[in-house]
Amino acid sequence: KANTQAAELVKELDGRILMFAAGYPTPEIELDSNVIHYRRMELIGTFGADMKDFFQGGRTFKYRSCGCIQASGTGEVSSG
Numbered sequence: 001k002a003n004t005q006a007a008e009l010v011k012e013l014d015g016r017i018l019m020f021a022a023g024y025p026t027p028e029i030e031l032d033s034n035v036i037h038y039r040r041m042e043l044i045g046t047f048g049a050d051m052k053d054f055f056q057g058g059r060t061f062k063y064r065s066c067g068c069i070q071a072s073g074t075g076e077v078s079s080g
Contacts, residue, residue, distance in 0.1 A: 003029035007041075016042040020049070 006017045007029065019029075036043065 001027075003027050004031075007031050007035075010041065012039060014040050014042075016044060019043060019045045020047070 002023070003017075003019060010017055035041070
């Protein structure tokens with residue numbers, strides 16, 4: 001469900017979706033390849049997160065929570 005939601009929420013043009021396939025049960029995504037093409041979307045895969053990555057994510061979440069980083073509602077985050 002998260003992958004499908006990401007595809008629905010990503011900005012209209014030039015959006016990027018980072019896929020981390022660590023879900024159980026195996027996550028699925030239904031996405032029309034024409035949508036990827038015409039909206040110029042990037043689907044990016046990753047693997048192998050370590051503790052450093054989790055601490056980085058925690059710091060980012062902390063800064064978003066305090067308002068130090070603003071989410072624009074378009075799927076992009078800007079420091080502010």
